[in-house]
Amino acid sequence: MLEAKMGQPIRRKEDQRFLTGKGQYVDDLKRPNQTYAYILRSQVAHARITGIDISAAEQMPGVVAIFLGKDVEADKIGTLPCGWLVTGKTGPMVEPPHPMLVTDTIRHVGDSILMVVADTKDQAKAAAQACVVDYDMLPVVASIAAARAEGAPNVWEQAPGNLCYDWEIGDRAATDAGFAKAHKIVTIEITNNRLVPNAMEPRAAIGEYDSGTGDYTLWTTSQNPHLIRLLMAAFTLHVPEHKLRVVAPDVGGGFGSKIFHYAEEVLVTWAAQKVGRPVKWTCERFESFVTDAHGRDHVSTGRVALSKEGDFLAMDFDTHANMGAYLQLFAPSVATYLYAPLLGGVYKTPAIHVNVKAYFTHTTPVDAYRGAGRPEATYLLERLVEKAAREMNMDSIEIRRRNMITTDMFPYQTPLAFQYDTGNFQATLDMALEAIDYKGFEARRKEALGRGKLRGLGFSTYVEACGIAPSAVAGSLGARAGLFEQATVRVNPTGSVTLFTGTHSHGQGHETTFAQIVADQFGIPMENIEHSHGDTAKTAFGMGSYGSRSLPVGGSAIIKATAKVIEKGKKIAAHMLEADVADIEFKDGNFTVKGTDKAKAFGEIAFAAYVPHNYPLLTLEPGLEEQAYYDPLNFTFPGGTHIVEVEIDPETGVVKVVDVAVADDVGTIVNPMIVDGQIQGGLAQGIGQALLEEAAYDEDGQLLTASFMNYTMPRAGDFPFFKVGNHATPCTHNPLGVKGVGECGAIGVPPAVINSVLDALWSLGVRDMSMPASPQKVWRAIQEAKAKGTSADAE
Amino acid sequence: MENFVFHTPKTVADAVSTRKGTSGGKFLAGGQSLIPVLKLDLAQPTDLVSLAGLKKELSYIKVEGDELVIGALTTHADVAGSDVVKKIIPSLAVLASGIGDAQVRNRGTIGGSVAHADPAADYPAAILALDATIKTDRRTIKADDFFKAMFETALEDGELITEVRFKKPEKAGYLKFNNPASKYAIVGVYVAKYGPNVRVGVTGAATVAFRLPDFEAALAKSFDPKVLDGIKVSEEDLVNERDAKADYRAQMVTVFAKRAVEAAH
Numbered sequence A: 001m002l003e004a005k006m007g008q009p010i011r012r013k014e015d016q017r018f019l020t021g022k023g024q025y026v027d028d029l030k031r032p033n034q035t036y037a038y039i040l041r042s043q044v045a046h047a048r049i050t051g052i053d054i055s056a057a058e059q060m061p062g063v064v065a066i067f068l069g070k071d072v073e074a075d076k077i078g079t080l081p082c083g084w085l086v087t088g089k090t091g092p093m094v095e096p097p098h099p100m101l102v103t104d105t106i107r108h109v110g111d112s113i114l115m116v117v118a119d120t121k122d123q124a125k126a127a128a129q130a131c132v133v134d135y136d137m138l139p140v141v142a143s144i145a146a147a148r149a150e151g152a153p154n155v156w157e158q159a160p161g162n163l164c165y166d167w168e169i170g171d172r173a174a175t176d177a178g179f180a181k182a183h184k185i186v187t188i189e190i191t192n193n194r195l196v197p198n199a200m201e202p203r204a205a206i207g208e209y210d211s212g213t214g215d216y217t218l219w220t221t222s223q224n225p226h227l228i229r230l231l232m233a234a235f236t237l238h239v240p241e242h243k244l245r246v247v248a249p250d251v252g253g254g255f256g257s258k259i260f261h262y263a264e265e266v267l268v269t270w271a272a273q274k275v276g277r278p279v280k281w282t283c284e285r286f287e288s289f290v291t292d293a294h295g296r297d298h299v300s301t302g303r304v305a306l307s308k309e310g311d312f313l314a315m316d317f318d319t320h321a322n323m324g325a326y327l328q329l330f331a332p333s334v335a336t337y338l339y340a341p342l343l344g345g346v347y348k349t350p351a352i353h354v355n356v357k358a359y360f361t362h363t364t365p366v367d368a369y370r371g372a373g374r375p376e377a378t379y380l381l382e383r384l385v386e387k388a389a390r391e392m393n394m395d396s397i398e399i400r401r402r403n404m405i406t407t408d409m410f411p412y413q414t415p416l417a418f419q420y421d422t423g424n425f426q427a428t429l430d431m432a433l434e435a436i437d438y439k440g441f442e443a444r445r446k447e448a449l450g451r452g453k454l455r456g457l458g459f460s461t462y463v464e465a466c467g468i469a470p471s472a473v474a475g476s477l478g479a480r481a482g483l484f485e486q487a488t489v490r491v492n493p494t495g496s497v498t499l500f501t502g503t504h505s506h507g508q509g510h511e512t513t514f515a516q517i518v519a520d521q522f523g524i525p526m527e528n529i530e531h532s533h534g535d536t537a538k539t540a541f542g543m544g545s546y547g548s549r550s551l552p553v554g555g556s557a558i559i560k561a562t563a564k565v566i567e568k569g570k571k572i573a574a575h576m577l578e579a580d581v582a583d584i585e586f587k588d589g590n591f592t593v594k595g596t597d598k599a600k601a602f603g604e605i606a607f608a609a610y611v612p613h614n615y616p617l618l619t620l621e622p623g624l625e626e627q628a629y630y631d632p633l634n635f636t637f638p639g640g641t642h643i644v645e646v647e648i649d650p651e652t653g654v655v656k657v658v659d660v661a662v663a664d665d666v667g668t669i670v671n672p673m674i675v676d677g678q679i680q681g682g683l684a685q686g687i688g689q690a691l692l693e694e695a696a697y698d699e700d701g702q703l704l705t706a707s708f709m710n711y712t713m714p715r716a717g718d719f720p721f722f723k724v725g726n727h728a729t730p731c732t733h734n735p736l737g738v739k740g741v742g743e744c745g746a747i748g749v750p751p752a753v754i755n756s757v758l759d760a761l762w763s764l765g766v767r768d769m770s771m772p773a774s775p776q777k778v779w780r781a782i783q784e785a786k787a788k789g790t791s792a793d794a795e
Numbered sequence B: 001m002e003n004f005v006f007h008t009p010k011t012v013a014d015a016v017s018t019r020k021g022t023s024g025g026k027f028l029a030g031g032q033s034l035i036p037v038l039k040l041d042l043a044q045p046t047d048l049v050s051l052a053g054l055k056k057e058l059s060y061i062k063v064e065g066d067e068l069v070i071g072a073l074t075t076h077a078d079v080a081g082s083d084v085v086k087k088i089i090p091s092l093a094v095l096a097s098g099i100g101d102a103q104v105r106n107r108g109t110i111g112g113s114v115a116h117a118d119p120a121a122d123y124p125a126a127i128l129a130l131d132a133t134i135k136t137d138r139r140t141i142k143a144d145d146f147f148k149a150m151f152e153t154a155l156e157d158g159e160l161i162t163e164v165r166f167k168k169p170e171k172a173g174y175l176k177f178n179n180p181a182s183k184y185a186i187v188g189v190y191v192a193k194y195g196p197n198v199r200v201g202v203t204g205a206a207t208v209a210f211r212l213p214d215f216e217a218a219l220a221k222s223f224d225p226k227v228l229d230g231i232k233v234s235e236e237d238l239v240n241e242r243d244a245k246a247d248y249r250a251q252m253v254t255v256f257a258k259r260a261v262e263a264a265h
């Protein structure tokens, strides 16, 4: 048994229940006399509804009620709010309403038309399908290109040219000056493919209303139940917090898609009161594909100005981001503040300018998805840097080293608002090169060629921003909420601890990591600690889990709360041991009087706090429970190097990932096993984006990849064992020195994959590759290069 | 999914007569194709006639003369793991081991696969290349007469496959190019050599499995992958989808045919 200390690879406590099928997910819950809801989704992308006939459906067996958009409106239910106001060059973003159920216009495949509530799910579904919706088809814009085309139809009247905002950051004049001095300018145009999050557990929600007390309860698949309650109280359901309980029990993955406030959460809770019975809704997989917020979907141009020696003099980026049909909760910030500042990367480029235009299209809304903005930035920048190396005839590593921020430069102020507190990009680069056996690569390439296969090696040196977010900074940039975190440490009378957090664990292993921190602080065994989260009736408040914030922000709140407990414990101990508080030390679970063997164990102090017979009651309250809020001082900046080695079969175009070596700096590590797991999962997702996954729409706005038959999810068997290395430079501004690890795998690796594919194909004359690098696409690129007759030698 | 009446006959005769008595019934074997079809509401059978009770009668692998005989309810996993199959037609065990995933192989049956005639299923390539005969409750059907079109076979309404008989080749090989998402075949090529004759069965590439006479003739002259280099596969009847366009599939037929010849043993 490992000691419950920081830095120990302790096995995840929660896995016992998950691996034995004892997890309790929303769909596992059954409320007494529960009804089932089915929501009719639009099959077309853009249409005006001319009539809805529910008369036949209403007569069908088991039907309890059918709700239309006008019923929702009549009850003054609000529309789904957007949580971030981006102000662009010409003013605030266009912010159209996002109704729970549409009333007149359908704006994407999957848009919600009506909800049937029935005794069984099958009855609800059958009745929904018996509702007759008449509509007139309207013209569709299903891509950024279509949205920008001359004379394109508008998704929203109030957004001419489908433009949501036109925003910029950086010093235009300084950037232009850098380009004016350039020895060479390298340009790249790339698309960041749209992704469907596909959490293993589909979304679900149960609403319940107690007519005796007037209390509402919502069970939902959420990463942040308090945020959902706040939004429902303030904007949508208009039931105040003290009458509304939101519970997010075990949640089977989110990756961002379960941050957002979805219509179903409001509809089931509202309907429960209307029908006088609990209402349950569980998403089907096809519905997930078209109603869970998607990720990515950018089209960008990047330019770098280089000196003769290969120094980056300036960079300039122009990005078009697809918002989908509505603005999801954080969408406007994902394409701006979580994206553009990261285009500085690990480099000391003195001047950078970024322009972002966001567009509406008739597609499912896009929002934060593992990495949220930072993968898009890393992909653009690291592809550009690689291309610059090729065009400058420089080594890929050399150009990076030459331009990298060095350790003596921290804290480093970037030209794009961020101040990196610490890091060591050279160290992680060296580690990853060693792990992949960089020196042996040419021999491996030759060996593969002997077998008719093409090997490539690709790099990505990245930095990202986590620990979202300093509230004042976020507020000044348009955030409409605070982004602190809260924790409560309740020491029970016999010395065990119940920890309540506002962060929510849905795969991250908080129940272990957080218990480990508390165990380490108090010197008590792990099994004496229980972690409670996900229930607004239990936890005071919190903003939830996303943006790799749970440990840097939530963990900091835990540390603050445990420190308060220890401080109070010292006062109790001083009284019991008849010593001065200043002389009390706390170590390894014991309060001792400095320089003596007089001691009280943690459990004895807890007992005294609740059985205060010998207690300083005049100066100290009984009980031992402390709460802390933590608002971070800055973002945290994890970073590192990801290297991918691929082998391509030129006859089929199949890209096989043969080796992946990464070295990340995520700050101090509490549990290395969990950190490795997070990085490996992120890598699988990142390589998935690069090679397999694509949410592809046709011109009519139909999602062509709306099932697992043609949307390729990464599988364990697709990958080699990842070599995961760490090099920690502790964060300088939070108490644990942690930076966050949830997203860096997915952020760093996609450009390494594509750079590797291009490296493999370079000698054949292939010069560009988009994600996902599917076999057919790679094969076609090879055929086209052959037809053109270009080759490295010919140039 | 619509409601249906569920029947559990115990013998072949019983199953066939039960099925005959229904207006729009279907046999249910491993359910690996039929259940997804029902869940997506692509079919609404009035009755499901479960073949589970026929397992004793129809699950077997045996050798009769120069034929490998497999009962209709034998699962893909049984074929993949069978020492008899590995000895007599090892490439058929390879084929079965590459179907779907472990769960699919543990439930899916050869009879169900052949009857379903999915254009991207693996067995149809084997049926054609290994000159199989399909035995039913009422007759035997030759390989070349069996597959008619996408999801369409020579089976009459209510006709039950009881066994599949494969001719033992001198050597044979099967190679499949997986669709990365579904793992079904984008292209699967089965090559089998019978003395002076060679049979080539292709699945995945078109809406129905087919043979390639040009390849067969060339390989009959010389069983060497190189002889296929100059022969162009027509794109005309091939599936042309976003995942894999016809020109790509045509090229992959050649690549995988060559590799199947190389792998043949």
Ligand SMILES: Cc1cc2nc3c(=O)[nH]c(=O)nc-3n(C[C@H](O)[C@H](O)[C@H](O)COP(=O)(O)OP(=O)(O)OC[C@H]3O[C@@H](n4cnc5c(N)ncnc54)[C@H](O)[C@@H]3O)c2cc1C
Binding pocket: B026, B027, B028, B029, B030, B031, B032, B033, B034, B035, B036, B051, B072, B073, B098, B099, B100, B101, B104, B107, B108, B109, B110, B111, B112, B113, B114, B115, B116, B118, B120, B121, B122, B123, B159, B160, B161, B162, B182, B183, B184, B185
């Ligand atoms: C995730 C997944 C992946 C798959 N991947 C592959 C793959 O890579 N390659 C591949 O080839 N297949 C694949 N399959 C399909 C699988 O092989 C099925 O098992 C097979 O196609 C059907 O066999 P079954 O026993 O499950 O038949 P069922 O699904 O029970 O029946 C299929 C059809 O055949 C009829 N039928 C069944 N038995 C008989 C019989 N004895 N006589 C007459 N009619 C009968 C039924 O009425 C029904 O119409 C996959 C399936 C899934 C779910």
